[in-house]
Amino acid sequence: MQDQYFNNFQTDVSEIVLPKKFTFPFSYEPHPLTKIAAKELQQLLSKKSLEKEISGKMYGVLVVKNKNNELGFLASFSGQDYEGVEPANFVPPIFNRLNKEGFFKKGEEELRQINSRIENIEKDTEFITLREKLKEQSKKADSEIKDRQLAKHKSKAKRKEQREEAMISLSPAAYDHLNEKLSKESRKEDFNYKKFTKDWKRKIATIQKELSVYESKIQKLKKDRKQKSILLQKKIFDQYQFLNIKSEKKGLETIFEPIGNPPSGAGDCALPKLLQYAFQNNYEPISMGEFWWGKAPKSELRKEGRFYPACSGKCKPILGHMLKGLNLEDDPLKQYTAKDKVIKTLYEDDFIAVIVKPTGLLSIPSKEIKDSVLLRMQKKYPKATGPLLAHRLDKMTSGIMLISKDLDSHKYLQKQFMDKTIKKRYYAIIEGELNENSGEVNLPLAVDEDNRPMQKVSYQEGRDAKTKWEVINRKKDKTLVKFTPITGRTHQLRVHSAHPEGLNAPIVGDTLYGEKDERLMLHAQFIEFYHPKTEEKLSFEVDPDFTL
Helix, strand or coil: CCCCCCEECCCCCCCCCCCCCECCCCCCCCCHHHHHHHHHHHHHHHCCCCCCCCCCEEEEEEEEECCCCCEEEEEEECCCCCCCCCCCCECCCCCCCCCCCCHHHHHHHHHHHHHHHHHHHHHCHHHHHHHHHHHHHHHHHHHHHHHHHHHHHHHHHHHHHHHHHHHHHCCHHHHHHHHHHHHHHHHHHHHHHHHHHHHHHHHHHHHHHHHHHHHHHHHHHHHHHHHHHHHHHHHHHHHCEECCCCCCCEEHHHHHCCCCCCCCCCCCCHHHHHHHHHHHCCCEEEEEEEEEECCCCCCCCCCCCCEECCCCCCHHHHHHHHCCCCCECCCCCCCCCCCCCCCEEEEECCCEEEEEECCCCCCCCCCCCCCCHHHHHHHHCCCCCCCEECCCCCCCCEEEEEEECCHHHHHHHHHHHHCCCCEEEEEEEEECCCCCCEEEEECCEEECHHHCCCEEECCCCCECCEEEEEEEEEECCEEEEEEEECCCCCCHHHHHHHCCCCCCCCECCCCCCCCCCCCCCEEEEEEEEECCCCCCEEEEECCCCCCC
16 A cells, blocks of 8 residues: 655656765755755645745655665655645654644643633732732832831930930939930830831731732642643653664653753654654655745745755754664764865964964864864964964854964953954855945844754844945856954854845855855955054955955
8 A cells, every 4th residue: 555655756766876875964965866855845835825824844855765665755844733735745743732632732721721710810800909909008018117217216316315415414313314214215116116017017918818819829720730731741752752763762851861851842843753754664764855945934044945954952862863773974074174274374473373264174173073273273382371262263264363372462352352443354255146335234143042053133032233244346146245243243244144134145155044165255354453462553454265
């Protein structure tokens, strides 16, 4: 019986050579079979009207071989909900949360009812009246007690003054008589003050007692809601048991245990669903690819039809288990070598150095790679006492960097960066020709937690980021641009260039926000700063090795 989820290729793929290894999902060039599978799925998607859809989706294809040695592909999308009729036979989710008869929907309804009961109590007119009364009376009590306390202090000061004057002007007997009288006044005032505060406390306690009847009900409901929510979440996690090619199972909580609680939606991304179905049905995975289709959310940089790596936040821990046993392509990061990358020195003295970082060399070591500007500077300047790097450049960005050899110089340069007195300029080649000659991009940036190290535009969570730009040259659907960053956020120029509300034109070779090329065409071309010891203004510029 034909599996409804196994899609036969409509295109003749008989002449295409199969890959020797399965796709490394976090950095890949789609195999020709993956591209054909994606194209055939996209043809189905293009027939579905997406005009009313608020946001598109990430889709995935998994090229597989069945028991009869036939090639085909499985299709899926990230998430579980789908508007309208699905245009293709997408593999089922690992756990169907949307089943109306399932425990999740019933649990959701229980939580909804609890929320409704809490809301009804909070809207009760008697509850609202008591809460306002408590607030009003508490404020009045604080004010009146404070006034009484102030009057008490004044009376005390006045009695002290009377005693001091009496010691001079009155006889001992007369003084003793006055002192006794003043002491009685003091005791009476203390008694009245305590009675006054007790009366207010009694009034407040009476209101609070009435209010607590409602508040205890709310707290009990909230506690019940929290317990039910935890149990429901635990029960959901238990449903996600992930397979690998060795038929080994591992639960969601076990997978995420070393790093914390599983994030929302973990296990519902396209690739885990595809692999799970393949392993359950004894299909041999050949290659994979994930692409975006539909409208892109404003916060993220997604282009319709473009392939993207699997997400790191939700998928990386899960795929670490699911890919076990597969003959996987090598991680490009682990194959990284920068032995041929040479750092040039533009300027050097006892305090600083100005260097040119080549493209492809890390600024600081990563978990996998130690070779970096920092490591080389440590070897070159073994007696340096400062942190050495005054700032960083992305791995694929080339250009000028400042090196500080002692702590004071580092602090001085850092202050200039913080005060925005250091001037920097970058050259970049971007995709497409810009209509205007200059402008400014002002889009706040925040880290994309699910897709580190990518950044996203966020007006709620983001930090201010501003970039000025100017066209230098245009040629063959490309533009050479001069960027002047006003702020220095991670990936600022790359996101401001690629985002639809920015230049809407990715930098050529940007594998995160655009498409792969021979290199990232971004170069730190100019820098101006004050020397940390002489305070002389210094400036350096080096043109990039790329041009239009």
